[in-house]
Amino acid sequence: xxxxxxxxxxxxxxxxxxxxxxxxxxxxxxxxxxxxxxxxxxxxxxxxxxxxxxxxxxxxxxxxxxxxxxxxxxxxxxxxxxxxxxxxxxxxxxxxxxxxxxxxxxxxxxxxxxxxxxxxxxxxxxxxxxxxxxxxxxxxxxxxxxxxxxxxxxxxxxxxxxxxxxxxxxxxxxxxxxxxxxxxxxxxxxxxxxxxxxxxxxxxxxxxxxxxxxxxxxxxxxxxxxxxxxxxxxxxxxxxxxxxxxxxxxxxxxxxxxxxxxxxxxxxxxxxxxxxxxxxxxxxx
Amino acid sequence: xxxxxxxxxxxxxxxxxxxxxxxxxxxxxxxxxxxxxxxxxxxxxxxxxxxxxxxxxxxxxxxxxxxxxxxxxxxxxxxxxxxxxxxxxxxxxxxxxxxxxxxxxxxxxxxxxxxxxxxxxxxxxxxxxxxxxxxxxxxxxxxxxxxxxxxxxxxxxxxxxxxxxxxxxxxxxxxxxxxxxxxxxxxxxxxxxxxxxxxxxxxxxxxxxxxxxxxxxxxxxxxxxxxxxxxxxxxxxxxxxxxxxxxxxxxxxxxxxxxxxxxxxxxxxxxxxxxxxxxxxxxxxxxxxxxxxxxxxxxxxxxxxxx
Numbered sequence: 001x002x003x004x005x006x007x008x009x010x011x012x013x014x015x016x017x018x019x020x021x022x023x024x025x026x027x028x029x030x031x032x033x034x035x036x037x038x039x040x041x042x043x044x045x046x047x048x049x050x051x052x053x054x055x056x057x058x059x060x061x062x063x064x065x066x067x068x069x070x071x072x073x074x075x076x077x078x079x080x081x082x083x084x085x086x087x088x089x090x091x092x093x094x095x096x097x098x099x100x101x102x103x104x105x106x107x108x109x110x111x112x113x114x115x116x117x118x119x120x121x122x123x124x125x126x127x128x129x130x131x132x133x134x135x136x137x138x139x140x141x142x143x144x145x146x147x148x149x150x151x152x153x154x155x156x157x158x159x160x161x162x163x164x165x166x167x168x169x170x171x172x173x174x175x176x177x178x179x180x181x182x183x184x185x186x187x188x189x190x191x192x193x194x195x196x197x198x199x200x201x202x203x204x205x206x207x208x209x210x211x212x213x214x215x216x217x218x219x220x221x222x223x224x225x226x227x228x229x230x231x232x233x234x235x236x237x238x239x240x241x242x243x244x245x246x247x248x249x250x251x252x253x254x255x256x257x258x259x260x261x262x263x264x265x266x267x268x269x270x271x272x273x274x275x276x277x278x279x280x281x282x283x284x285x
Numbered sequence: 286x287x288x289x290x291x292x293x294x295x296x297x298x299x300x301x302x303x304x305x306x307x308x309x310x311x312x313x314x315x316x317x318x319x320x321x322x323x324x325x326x327x328x329x330x331x332x333x334x335x336x337x338x339x340x341x342x343x344x345x346x347x348x349x350x351x352x353x354x355x356x357x358x359x360x361x362x363x364x365x366x367x368x369x370x371x372x373x374x375x376x377x378x379x380x381x382x383x384x385x386x387x388x389x390x391x392x393x394x395x396x397x398x399x400x401x402x403x404x405x406x407x408x409x410x411x412x413x414x415x416x417x418x419x420x421x422x423x424x425x426x427x428x429x430x431x432x433x434x435x436x437x438x439x440x441x442x443x444x445x446x447x448x449x450x451x452x453x454x455x456x457x458x459x460x461x462x463x464x465x466x467x468x469x470x471x472x473x474x475x476x477x478x479x480x481x482x483x484x485x486x487x488x489x490x491x492x493x494x495x496x497x498x499x500x501x502x503x504x505x506x507x508x509x510x511x512x513x514x515x516x517x518x519x520x521x522x523x524x525x526x527x528x529x530x531x532x533x534x535x536x537x538x539x540x541x542x543x544x545x546x547x548x549x550x551x552x553x554x555x556x557x558x559x560x561x562x563x564x565x566x567x568x569x570x571x572x573x574x575x576x577x578x579x580x581x582x583x584x585x586x587x588x589x590x591x592x
Binding site: 010015019023030048102107113117120125126130134139154157161185211240253269 | 297303306307309311313314316318319320322324327328335381384388392393398399400402403406407408410415416424425428491513516517545549557560563568
């Protein structure tokens, strides 16, 4: 790749200038609305009504306090933490235990079970919005964070099974066997050998779990009724609708920023996990 | 297996471990992934309000669907957004990925990270941000138009039917194309460098390299992406649900928002059977379209190889 780059640097021309300007403009299109949301969140409502370019004269950090405590962002942030922690732990345990067995043991029916789980990956495009709701209702899991936790954990098994089984198959069985010789039970071996070895793959699936669960809007919109149980996504939506009557826009914008912060943090830490395929491709090339 | 000793042994056995470790995954998977898909083939044939028991009514829901002009209007809007937004998201991603991978600009690494950011932003944030951005008086969209010399006055983009219909494409592209970019970049990086080198000796331009070398090599990946974009034809409706809720006057109504209203709408009539029937019709349409598309794409490939 290095030789290719130097070959190309030689011929930087007018076309490159145009391309770079275009790339820069697109970067601006992405950044500008985000920056606008950020500085609007620090305005007063009077300044908000003075137009989009009006910058805050003094930073109204108080908006963030109001969003957190008065608008109820704090409560829904707490709900989101419970929801994500619960669903990620539950999903990881279910999937890791199942994939460990599917990857490490030979037994009758193993392939049948594997394809049964992967199979629904191919029945895609079937809309289950209504039937999913009916199911949750019949199970008595509506309007409960616990219900949402097991719905998330149980609804994201397929993709994670694909990743984790492939990863666990690639690991040496010798370590398991050494543990058995030392007298460890199957459960101990899974817990002390299988799980720690799978850590990179577990991290990967949980980065995706985080984004899927955190961004999910439709499920909590359908399944949760009480505002004090709302996770952030639905909370911010219902606040935005209530603003038609309250007109406290800057506080709402502070809420937007608060909701973006976990995404920004996770993205900056795990950016390489998210764009992993890309790096593997780069190594090959 | 009859003595207590054997029972104790059984709990420590491999057989027990296999059964016990597979039970949770099979249970939760069956419950939350399989049952909603199976019942999606049952409820369409019922009348069901969610309170009393579902009543089997045969094909009645489908007869209603055939005459439901609002539904077909919503499907037309889905098609509109698919026809406009999908090619933009596809070609923008292809070209930008090619530039980011193949050009040595030092800012490229930063752009890779930045460009992907809207794709992982919660869609509710994207939707609400753009809803305000399109506000006639306080939004940044008109302010930007003003800055580049286009004065539309206090134009409210989301309350005018035609404007709203077209304006929705902007957040769809803003948050939608970068997912393709990630896949394209991975695929382009796996194209052997030697292919480009020999093309360079022949004096190939960048466009020729992209469409004559890269595209044929990554065609399988592109086919998969086209397949998933067809599957997603009636999919994501969150942006519309949040920003316009299908309005004004149904101008942005898509099947997702329409189904949502029928099943969970404010009218108080929870027509679950009918909403599920719409879901099944969509599934049938998607199945047919993707089969036709694949036939078509395979034939295109065969011609390409022969030529």
